[in-house]
Amino acid sequence: MSAGSRLALLLPAFWLLLFVGAPLLIVLEISFSEVISAIPPYAPVLRWGEEGLRIALNPENYALLIGDDLYIHSLLSSIRIAATSTFLALLVGLPIAHGIARAAPRHRPWLLLLVILPFWTSFLIRVYAWIGILKTEGILNTVLLTAGLIREPFVILTTEWAVHLGIVYAYLPFMVLPLAVALERIDPAFREAAADLGARGWSIFFRVTLPLARTGIAAGCLLVFIPAVGEFVIPDLLGGPGTPMIGKAMWTEFFGNRDWPVASALAIVMLVLAAGGILALDRVQRRSGEGLS
Amino acid sequence: MRKANSPLGLTGMTLGFVFLYLPIVLLVIGSFNAGKAVNVWSGWSLHWYAQAFRNEQLVAALWVSLQVGVAAASIATLIGTAGAFALTRLPKFHGRGAFRLGLLTPLVIPEVILGLSLLLLFVRLDLDRGIGTVILAHATFGAAYVAVVVHSRLSTFDRALEEAAMDLGATPMRAFFKVTLPIVLPAVLAGWLLAFTLSLDDLVIASFTSGPGATTLPQRLYGQVRLGVSPEINAVSTLLILGVTILVIGASLVSKQRNAS
Numbered sequence: 001m002s003a004g005s006r007l008a009l010l011l012p013a014f015w016l017l018l019f020v021g022a023p024l025l026i027v028l029e030i031s032f033s034e035v036i037s038a039i040p041p042y043a044p045v046l047r048w049g050e051e052g053l054r055i056a057l058n059p060e061n062y063a064l065l066i067g068d069d070l071y072i073h074s075l076l077s078s079i080r081i082a083a084t085s086t087f088l089a090l091l092v093g094l095p096i097a098h099g100i101a102r103a104a105p106r107h108r109p110w111l112l113l114l115v116i117l118p119f120w121t122s123f124l125i126r127v128y129a130w131i132g133i134l135k136t137e138g139i140l141n142t143v144l145l146t147a148g149l150i151r152e153p154f155v156i157l158t159t160e161w162a163v164h165l166g167i168v169y170a171y172l173p174f175m176v177l178p179l180a181v182a183l184e185r186i187d188p189a190f191r192e193a194a195a196d197l198g199a200r201g202w203s204i205f206f207r208v209t210l211p212l213a214r215t216g217i218a219a220g221c222l223l224v225f226i227p228a229v230g231e232f233v234i235p236d237l238l239g240g241p242g243t244p245m246i247g248k249a250m251w252t253e254f255f256g257n258r259d260w261p262v263a264s265a266l267a268i269v270m271l272v273l274a275a276g277g278i279l280a281l282d283r284v285q286r287r288s289g290e291g292l293s
Numbered sequence: 294m295r296k297a298n299s300p301l302g303l304t305g306m307t308l309g310f311v312f313l314y315l316p317i318v319l320l321v322i323g324s325f326n327a328g329k330a331v332n333v334w335s336g337w338s339l340h341w342y343a344q345a346f347r348n349e350q351l352v353a354a355l356w357v358s359l360q361v362g363v364a365a366a367s368i369a370t371l372i373g374t375a376g377a378f379a380l381t382r383l384p385k386f387h388g389r390g391a392f393r394l395g396l397l398t399p400l401v402i403p404e405v406i407l408g409l410s411l412l413l414l415f416v417r418l419d420l421d422r423g424i425g426t427v428i429l430a431h432a433t434f435g436a437a438y439v440a441v442v443v444h445s446r447l448s449t450f451d452r453a454l455e456e457a458a459m460d461l462g463a464t465p466m467r468a469f470f471k472v473t474l475p476i477v478l479p480a481v482l483a484g485w486l487l488a489f490t491l492s493l494d495d496l497v498i499a500s501f502t503s504g505p506g507a508t509t510l511p512q513r514l515y516g517q518v519r520l521g522v523s524p525e526i527n528a529v530s531t532l533l534i535l536g537v538t539i540l541v542i543g544a545s546l547v548s549k550q551r552n553a554s
Binding site for chain 2 (some may be wrong): 002005008009011012013015018019020021022023024026027040092093095096098099100102103111113114115117118120121122123124126129130131133135137138139141142169172176201226227229230231232233237247250251255260263264267270271274277278
């Protein structure tokens with residue numbers, strides 16, 4: 001191996017060990033630690049005593065997560081909200097991806113750019129934009145009231161509807177891109193064959209096109225679901241007390257209660273959950289020959 | 294035979310794009326509203342832009358964010374490009390799977406975990422939290438994005454070009470700088486741009502890893518957003534959207550021209 005290629009391997013390997021590997025191990029360690037009022041606010045797990053290395057594992061943080069309804073509730077609620085939003089994102093994303101895949105080849109790069117552009121503009125700003133629309137004296141209610149469609153303003157902000165809307169909106173590009181790629185790859189001959197055999201529009205779509213695009217659908221759904229489960233900004237700005245999510249619970253434990261060990265235990269639970277999704281995504285991407293292989 | 298879009302399909306796609314862009318359009322319009330209420334139009338005005346520029350905290354936070362973004366994106370580009378080369382160019386090495394996993398991890402794990410884990414590392418290392426720790430944190434997740442972008446370019450790259458250069462007498466080093474680098478460069482620059490805009494945008498990781506005196510623009514905006522909607526935030530947002538849009542479209546035009554020449 002030449003000096004150049006050795007550096008190309010060792011530099012990132014060192015960086016990843018220090019800034020990805022080591023930090024996650026520290027989270028695991030502190031999740032077994034005890035909260036104390038000190039700086040930093042946790043008791044060390046590994047201690048050098050007179051008899052050598054002592055390990056004081058404290059499983060109580062995990063016991064608390066299982067025992068306290070609050071955490072179970074926010075975990076289940078995160079999974080449910082993320083799953084529903086993923087399904088809604090698929091419903092909104094399919095027509096866009098389908099339209100892009102069928103567009104004239106010279107229009108396609110521009111349509112794709114239109115999908116990607118919001119992804120480049122700030123996430124926080126895109127979520128903020130919905131507050132002005134959804135709040136009680138917001139744009140949506142004003143339009144509906146003026147048009148005479150409703151008598152009383154809707155309360156949408158701080159409800160689960162707003163969180164769903166925010167997730168669908170913020171993560172839509174992640175859904176559309178793999179879908180558009182998968183739909184574009186389908187050989188039109190399959191649809192023609194189905195039409196020759198007597199299938200009609202919708203039946204071709206559901207029985208030929210969608211099954212052939214399944215890797216794209218799986219990739220899109222996972223790319224939305226994985227980050228949505230751990231989402232903090234959207235439930236914090238658009239949700240309310242009725243929309244607990246695990247990422248927000250962790251944030252509160254850390255910044256609000258200064259309970260670093262419980263925050264770490266919550267992070268480990270989220271990590272295990274995310275790992276399942278990531279492994280699935282990896283399999284899908286390897287099968288379709290995308291991603292880092 | 295390629296079937297064009299049906300009227301129903303076109304309508305569906307158009308509605309999808311309206312959904313994607315309407316909130317941004319309303320946000321931009323709101324920034325020019327003379328009054329403070331979002332649901333009452335009080336006439337056009339640049340008042341809120343003037344107010345945003347006079348807001349010293351906002352301007353200071355923008356400056357912090359730009360410094361962090363440039364530094365983090367540059368480190369991320371170095372690490373991510375090296376990682377992408379190691380994955381595509383080196384013969385199978387021990388721990389390749391772990392290397393690949395480590396490179397991808399920051400891309401896929403929830404931001405709150407990345408933020409918390411890096412903070413705990415900085416506490417353990419006794420590093421003072423400030424602009425430097427945010428740069429290290431942003432470089433780490435930026436490197437993952439750079440690696441993906443550069444990797445996709447490298448894996449479609451025809452190695453015969455390098456071999457041809459070496460057959461014609463170029464040293465491996467010379468072949469790299471004269472042949473490989475110019476072809477990969479657009480992807481490297483795109484990776485830098487992506488890492489830069491992601492850094493400029495990040496709230497969660499910065500909240501964990503920054504300290505007093507190093508408040509980034511998203512942190513400052515988040516603090517203001519929590520107090521309620523204000524046209525001043527709309528004005529700052531509009532300027533940010535404008536800046537990033539010009540940067541992205543400019544970069545894609547430049548890379549198109551490079552490809553053409």
